[in-house]
Amino acid sequence: MPREVTLKVGVGKNLKERIVEIPDNAPRPWDGSDDLKYVGKRVPRVDGRDKTSGRAKFTFDIQLPGMLHAKFLRSKYPAAVIRKIDTSKAIKYPGVKAILSVQDKLPLIVRFAGQEILAVAAETAHQAAEALKLIEVTYDVRKFVVDKDLAKEKNAPTVFNTQVEEKLTEGDLPGEHSEVTQKGNVRGPNISPKDATPEKIDAALASSFAVVEATYRTQVQTHSAMETHGVVVDWTAEDKLKCWASTQAVFAVRDELAGSFKLPKSNVRIITKHMGGGFGAKFGVGIYGVMAAKLAREAKAPVRLMLDRKEEHLCVGNRPDSVQSLKIGADNDGKLTGIKLISYGTAGTGTGAGTSGPAKNIYEYDHFYSEESDVFTNAGPGAAFRAPGHPQGAFALEQAIDELAYKLKIDPLEFRKINTPNNEIRQAQLKIAAEKSGWARRNPNPGADKGPIKRGIGIANSVWYYFYGRNFQVSTQVNNDGTVKVTNGVQDLGTGITTVIVTIAAEELGLKPSDIQVSIGDSEYGYGPASGGSVTTGGLSPAVRDSAYAAKMKMFEIAAPMLETTADKLAAADGKIFIKENPDKSLSWKQVAKKIPGDNFIAIGERKEDYHKLDIGTIHGVQIIEVAVDTETGVVKAERVYAVHDCGRPMDLLTTESQINGGIIQGISYALFEDRILDRNTGIMVNSNMEQYKIAGALDTPEIESVVLNVHYGQSSTGAIGIGEPATVATAGAVGNAIFHATGVRVRELPMTPDKVLIALEAMKGASS
Amino acid sequence: MNKFEYGIAKNIEGAFDFLKEPDSKIKAGGIDVLDLMKEGLEAPKRLVNIRSVPDLRFINKGENGELRIGATTTLAEIESSKTIKAAYPALAQAAATIATPQIRNVATIGGNLCQRPRCWYFRSEDFHCLRNGGDTCFAEDGENRFHAILGNEDDCVVVHPSGTAVALMALGARLVIAKNKEKRELALADFWVTPEDDVTKENILQHGELITEIILPKPRQNESSFYFKQQEKQSFDWPIADVAVSLKLKGKQCEDARIVLGSAAPIPWRVKAAEQVLQGKPISIKLAKQAADAAMKDAKPLSENAYKVAVFKAVIYRTICWAAGVDPFAT
Numbered sequence A: 001m002p003r004e005v006t007l008k009v010g011v012g013k014n015l016k017e018r019i020v021e022i023p024d025n026a027p028r029p030w031d032g033s034d035d036l037k038y039v040g041k042r043v044p045r046v047d048g049r050d051k052t053s054g055r056a057k058f059t060f061d062i063q064l065p066g067m068l069h070a071k072f073l074r075s076k077y078p079a080a081v082i083r084k085i086d087t088s089k090a091i092k093y094p095g096v097k098a099i100l101s102v103q104d105k106l107p108l109i110v111r112f113a114g115q116e117i118l119a120v121a122a123e124t125a126h127q128a129a130e131a132l133k134l135i136e137v138t139y140d141v142r143k144f145v146v147d148k149d150l151a152k153e154k155n156a157p158t159v160f161n162t163q164v165e166e167k168l169t170e171g172d173l174p175g176e177h178s179e180v181t182q183k184g185n186v187r188g189p190n191i192s193p194k195d196a197t198p199e200k201i202d203a204a205l206a207s208s209f210a211v212v213e214a215t216y217r218t219q220v221q222t223h224s225a226m227e228t229h230g231v232v233v234d235w236t237a238e239d240k241l242k243c244w245a246s247t248q249a250v251f252a253v254r255d256e257l258a259g260s261f262k263l264p265k266s267n268v269r270i271i272t273k274h275m276g277g278g279f280g281a282k283f284g285v286g287i288y289g290v291m292a293a294k295l296a297r298e299a300k301a302p303v304r305l306m307l308d309r310k311e312e313h314l315c316v317g318n319r320p321d322s323v324q325s326l327k328i329g330a331d332n333d334g335k336l337t338g339i340k341l342i343s344y345g346t347a348g349t350g351t352g353a354g355t356s357g358p359a360k361n362i363y364e365y366d367h368f369y370s371e372e373s374d375v376f377t378n379a380g381p382g383a384a385f386r387a388p389g390h391p392q393g394a395f396a397l398e399q400a401i402d403e404l405a406y407k408l409k410i411d412p413l414e415f416r417k418i419n420t421p422n423n424e425i426r427q428a429q430l431k432i433a434a435e436k437s438g439w440a441r442r443n444p445n446p447g448a449d450k451g452p453i454k455r456g457i458g459i460a461n462s463v464w465y466y467f468y469g470r471n472f473q474v475s476t477q478v479n480n481d482g483t484v485k486v487t488n489g490v491q492d493l494g495t496g497i498t499t500v501i502v503t504i505a506a507e508e509l510g511l512k513p514s515d516i517q518v519s520i521g522d523s524e525y526g527y528g529p530a531s532g533g534s535v536t537t538g539g540l541s542p543a544v545r546d547s548a549y550a551a552k553m554k555m556f557e558i559a560a561p562m563l564e565t566t567a568d569k570l571a572a573a574d575g576k577i578f579i580k581e582n583p584d585k586s587l588s589w590k591q592v593a594k595k596i597p598g599d600n601f602i603a604i605g606e607r608k609e610d611y612h613k614l615d616i617g618t619i620h621g622v623q624i625i626e627v628a629v630d631t632e633t634g635v636v637k638a639e640r641v642y643a644v645h646d647c648g649r650p651m652d653l654l655t656t657e658s659q660i661n662g663g664i665i666q667g668i669s670y671a672l673f674e675d676r677i678l679d680r681n682t683g684i685m686v687n688s689n690m691e692q693y694k695i696a697g698a699l700d701t702p703e704i705e706s707v708v709l710n711v712h713y714g715q716s717s718t719g720a721i722g723i724g725e726p727a728t729v730a731t732a733g734a735v736g737n738a739i740f741h742a743t744g745v746r747v748r749e750l751p752m753t754p755d756k757v758l759i760a761l762e763a764m765k766g767a768s769s
Numbered sequence B: 001m002n003k004f005e006y007g008i009a010k011n012i013e014g015a016f017d018f019l020k021e022p023d024s025k026i027k028a029g030g031i032d033v034l035d036l037m038k039e040g041l042e043a044p045k046r047l048v049n050i051r052s053v054p055d056l057r058f059i060n061k062g063e064n065g066e067l068r069i070g071a072t073t074t075l076a077e078i079e080s081s082k083t084i085k086a087a088y089p090a091l092a093q094a095a096a097t098i099a100t101p102q103i104r105n106v107a108t109i110g111g112n113l114c115q116r117p118r119c120w121y122f123r124s125e126d127f128h129c130l131r132n133g134g135d136t137c138f139a140e141d142g143e144n145r146f147h148a149i150l151g152n153e154d155d156c157v158v159v160h161p162s163g164t165a166v167a168l169m170a171l172g173a174r175l176v177i178a179k180n181k182e183k184r185e186l187a188l189a190d191f192w193v194t195p196e197d198d199v200t201k202e203n204i205l206q207h208g209e210l211i212t213e214i215i216l217p218k219p220r221q222n223e224s225s226f227y228f229k230q231q232e233k234q235s236f237d238w239p240i241a242d243v244a245v246s247l248k249l250k251g252k253q254c255e256d257a258r259i260v261l262g263s264a265a266p267i268p269w270r271v272k273a274a275e276q277v278l279q280g281k282p283i284s285i286k287l288a289k290q291a292a293d294a295a296m297k298d299a300k301p302l303s304e305n306a307y308k309v310a311v312f313k314a315v316i317y318r319t320i321c322w323a324a325g326v327d328p329f330a331t
């Protein structure tokens, strides 16, 4: 029987009543009138100590008796056909137990330098590495292309001779699958909206009061998670597989392994107790997982196959690059008229270089046209990467928006307000951001500072979407000594779902976070989400709460006769179960637990459809960034960031802020440093390490002040929405705008390294003299 | 990495004994040598640890007011030495800005001088470049953003990586090189080997030779020095330009100058033309900029690194100013 509840919903303190229909056995959703004890407050990471002390065991740390070490032989050429592989010497090398090719039959077509050819398992990692040196591969070397612009040319060597099917993972935006043509190395264009034409948008823009047109370029960024990809596999019986995996999708890895080896799902167990990050590149089992399992079967011993840092850069994913030509217009009161975006990029041998998300989904205007293409090159395949397409898209769009604002002589923050009139959340965020950052003190004139080091302040908007998944199963077990354990198969990508689970269960059960134990990261537990699309918290948290709520109801049933009342009259708080109307009549949680029949009970919570669709389906955010630009060396430092984001109702504020901090730091790193550099003459990556592939470090991290704007939707029992991805979308665009404000010069290419900054400054000097 | 024997020397003689094996290699802090072995670029049969030799680790005042630094003194010890900070600030500054605190706790000054270039082609087993005995320089027509702008006409376009070398050259340091019972002294300026002379080496050391000491002359009257390393990012980045300046001053008047550039050429690069600009004149921002222009007059950037010329100009004039106590940003 569904029932109706009246909730306070809305943005921040601006709340309205809304009637929401919920199932009879579900808790009243948390809404704007609830001030909760733990939820939305700062609960320290429950696995923090284990991680900082080294007690936490990652896949990388797993050691099994008799375990072998496996390594790949990878192609040193970006394009080749392999017709012969001689392993006769390698198989005789001491300690070598198995050698398997990735493809049963030759020829093997190589499409990028680093592509896997075969794998060796040996008793030690050293033996495996030495054995690899003894393998003789006969390459028939082909012409290659690693430059996407050259790849588009008519006579370019083609990477694929067949039509390429787009492969989507949980990290990609749903519904992006599209029918597109493929010609040479170009797959596309994908035109949006379907019935749009360039003529129509050009006509609309031609009649605009002001138009800005420019081309922006972004680079390839590799995921560079701290823990590399990899597995430890153990055949515990002929048809039973146990696998420790560094993955962000325990259940997908199980399904893929079960599929590859034709095993029932229940015979495959995946364990991910701790993992060191994925950022979108760790959804499947990967060739490495399948090969490790094959080697283990062949050698009849457990096998560990962890990639090294170089392989990590080459083979297991990256954020595709892009060239985006944007044309946007506005009328004389600053209202956007339309956006035209022509974009292409390369995901190497993969797909997914689209960038139109921000252009489509941030601002309000009448006319839109986009054309997006993938260009195949002989480079490692792209993969979903923290808000796929969006940091790229926002870098271009948010600079173009800024340019248009300056052209119209409208304050850039004001211009963003004018063009999001119907989005209450954006309006609120822009207001908070302006106050926090003291936007008003900002000199409206760019390049106003004297001296060679100039400071500037830039702003950019973010956008992401609300996804949550369905049917997750969370169980709460209460034992008769009062201890509580919450269980679900989900992995903690590092974003803090473990802490979120504890926070919610403690809140609902009236216990302390330290009273709650959590078990996650195991495919033998209830179904949990893949951590992609920022779904984990929004997806799982209602099931956690509902399961804790069901457990609480059971406890109330046991307590009711003890307190001579009925279950519906009871409440739980501060470790006690008491009568709502008469809190002095109470029992401790433990006293009630003692009466649990048998030993324990388990209550299940399931993630169902949301109670209603959100009025606004997007997640927002705005970042204001202060930079210092050394105009003589071209070196840019991000000094301060003010970030305002929303994620429905935040569950644990500490881990939420940590996601925002991480998103910003990764965004700064993308804006200023990271760049996968392929040697133009050989197609080999020259900076496949952590020294020359530059990533922001502690000293490059700006001061970050963040505000999480509470938005109450009442759409689920917790009202939570994700934050991992939106936090990184705005950063590079805001840095670009800050550089402009500092210097009066647009740097339209990432990363904004000294060479590019100096060239842009030179060009301006040239133009003005 | 190959398998190797590991000799732990207890004293200097012990080190020479271990080095009798022709296919042996000295290991001090091991930061560089182990990296090279992991990448498969070095595969010695024996590694000779000299960090275990107490007699090589000291900072002592010598005769005539000179300072003697043992070769295995760590960068951390150098950056925190009061004596060095007071009398040879450029060296302390150079040591303090290298890599990370963890690395500086292990890396030695001798090893820092003898480390091999960081060119990404040279450092990768995927490329068999000139410096590794191959027949191509991949950087010349390849990815050369971080490569040489000076002294780059003889095929190999690496830059010398050592930060302490730049400071030590500006301070007029000498080395003591020993082999068994023999010992010789050499100006650090004469230690380097250009690609023209031998593209596979960066210095004149022969197998079995050991740097035992670095000698810094007594600071001249009114000598002041400064080292500055310009990085793209602030956390453990290599320099895109580093500069050491030592000046003998009379008031603001420059009586003598030494200016040395790092990350500019295959060896630490002294720019006499720039020094001459300063000679006998009072240091001002304007004069320092003229010196910087003179330093870059012969620069021949490659396809991707023209920006380095501008960066060097900025870093040179600023470092001259800092050495002279002039605020380079004064308006």
Ligand SMILES: Cc1cc2nc3c(=O)[nH]c(=O)nc-3n(C[C@H](O)[C@H](O)[C@H](O)COP(=O)(O)OP(=O)(O)OC[C@H]3O[C@@H](n4cnc5c(N)ncnc54)[C@H](O)[C@@H]3O)c2cc1C
Pocket: A691, B025, B026, B027, B028, B029, B030, B031, B032, B033, B034, B050, B071, B072, B097, B098, B099, B100, B103, B106, B107, B108, B109, B110, B111, B112, B113, B114, B115, B116, B161, B162, B163, B164, B205, B209, B210, B211, B212, B236, B237, B238, B239
């Ligand atoms: C992330 C990172 C960043 C870095 N940044 C910088 C930087 O900015 N600037 C900079 O200058 N360096 C930098 N370094 C390099 C580092 O400083 C050097 O690798 C280190 O100083 C080498 O010293 P070591 O004692 O470990 O030498 P080792 O690795 O032990 O030896 C290096 C070489 O010197 C030889 N050798 C050592 N001692 C002697 C001796 N007494 N006599 C003769 N030969 C000897 C060895 O045989 C070997 O060939 C960086 C390193 C890393 C990893």
